[in-house]
Amino acid sequence: MKSKNVKIVDCTIRDGGLVNNWDFSVDFVRDTYEALNAAGVDYMEIGYKNSPKLVDAENCGPWRFCEDDFIKEVIPEIKGTKLSAIVDIGRVDPTDFLHSDDSPFSMIRVACYLKDVDKAIDLVTSFNELGYKTAINIMAVSNSINSHLIDALQKINESPADIAYIVDSFGSLFNRDIEHLTSLFKEHAPSKKLGIHTHNNLQMAFSNTLHGIELGIEYLDTSVFGMGRGAGNCQTELILGHLTASKYDMKPILKLIDERFVPLRKEVEWGYNTAYALTGLFNEHPRSAIAMRKTEDKDNFLGFYNKLTSVESHLDIK
Amino acid sequence: MKSKNVKIVDCTIRDGGLVNNWDFSVDFVRDTYEALNAAGVDYMEIGYKNSPKLVDAENCGPWRFCEDDFIKEVIPEIKGTKLSAIVDIGRVDPTDFLHSDDSPFSMIRVACYLKDVDKAIDLVTSFNELGYKTAINIMAVSNSINSHLIDALQKINESPADIAYIVDSFGSLFNRDIEHLTSLFKEHAPSKKLGIHTHNNLQMAFSNTLHGIELGIEYLDTSVFGMGRGAGNCQTELILGHLTASKYDMKPILKLIDERFVPLRKEVEWGYNTAYALTGLFNEHPRSAIAMRKTEDKDNFLGFYNKLTSVESHLDIK
Incomplete structure (x- = not known):
């Protein structure tokens, strides 16, 4: 299995925030960080880093904005697990961002629909200049017109983005679709690392992620107990249980599920249905x-x- | 997709009976039959056809024994969906079986562990003489020693069984394991059609079933709302939604889920966990x-x- 260079990007708080309007307590998020760190997870995507000026922020938890000073209070010491945040086109103000040396974040990802790829490239360019690792996450890729996707990939290939992500927002993709997309990404954006973000509508999230590993995809988005919008994501605990690298350990996540996510799941619904x-x-x-x-x-x-x-x-x- | 000769074998009442001790009402089972028939499902495995003399039958529903006269009362008219039953080594009395012309059943499957393959072949031989289509379902195949499996397949190849089944009783198999097993089955039992029965412990049940289709497996075990022991099986509704053959229609199963399986799921637990x-x-x-x-x-x-x-x-x- 081609899992040597794999990185796990846990999106629980970010994608899970779409379920509960980012209503996680500081203690909940701290416990999640500590468990992910103990489990050897490479990145924790702790939320969106959108601008409160550009978003209808009413009743939203702070993980939709991830202001640097606040995140520094929540996670005063960045351990093995690095922090990531995602931004939305039109909802982010690039002047909000510190240089990465002064920020708790290591990676900034830009979520975009195909039509916004130029804007996404402008954003990753500015984040790249600030020293962040960057990714462009092409949402709803199952809904993209092939020629448009190829155009976008060719542009991304010339951009400073480190990673190009296949995002199955609708949870509609099967293994053979991941194969098709991976070969398209490799052909038209050969200079980029590849990532995959799955949804579990058809119970294919774990399977597609494993298939992605076999095809050479290195960045794997997951979430604890599968928490994420709608049918949720590929389970962090399943990927940890499956990968054999010594640094990974699923046990801290099992404890976290019992203490934090089983009670939460009784209050809000996510997962296959x-x-x-x-x-x-x-x-x-x-x-x-x-x-x-x-x-x-x-x-x-x-x-x-x-x-x-x-x-x-x-x-x-x- | 190699789905031309595919047959769906719905095991809801049989494998689901392992969850609720076969405590389904006659109306529940009739509704299930009618929905499966309307959906174009090829076979309904309505239960075990074990002998009440050989099983601790206390509190068991009648679907553990499937006596012919009883089943004829439940389903007086066999429509497009044929009936199947499964038997267990040591719990079945072959003299209980009518000739297939006088029986509501078209197919009898024998579930066996590898060590019992000779007994399974004796049974399929007698069922074959009575005119039934037959299958040998090798349980816990993920736990089998390769050389033992090869010996068993070579014996099955010489038997009158129509179908040899890969049964992932523990839900431990991944796509590449299905590949390995399918090539072993094809090499050592080339005269047999192949079947697959999955469990959803790792959320791989649907994925492995689809992968089986690609590899030429023709008999697909499924269950409505995934009802089956532990993590349950590949969902009938997902397979129906995925296969494109004109005869299949998922809508009758969606109605059945709402009316019958959602309420049942509130009483008894099955499914991924x-x-x-x-x-x-x-x-x-x-x-x-x-x-x-x-x-x-x-x-x-x-x-x-x-x-x-x-x-x-x-x-x-x-």
């Missing part, structure tokens, strides 16, 4: 399934299928 | 995880890991 499987099968954004799961009709999967496929589906699905 | 992931990672029978999930300590995954790996683990895990 038939409704998410349906949006995955139709290669759609999970928002309609997330909305449906909050209604009284949350187990009416046939009704949901009919809405997804009806000609009036735009009228009655959020 | 960190405890099952651990027995899967250690390539162990899930019985210790099933027992642990029935205790107050059911979310203490670190404690469970420590028990699985302690030298005294035989003392305190059922």
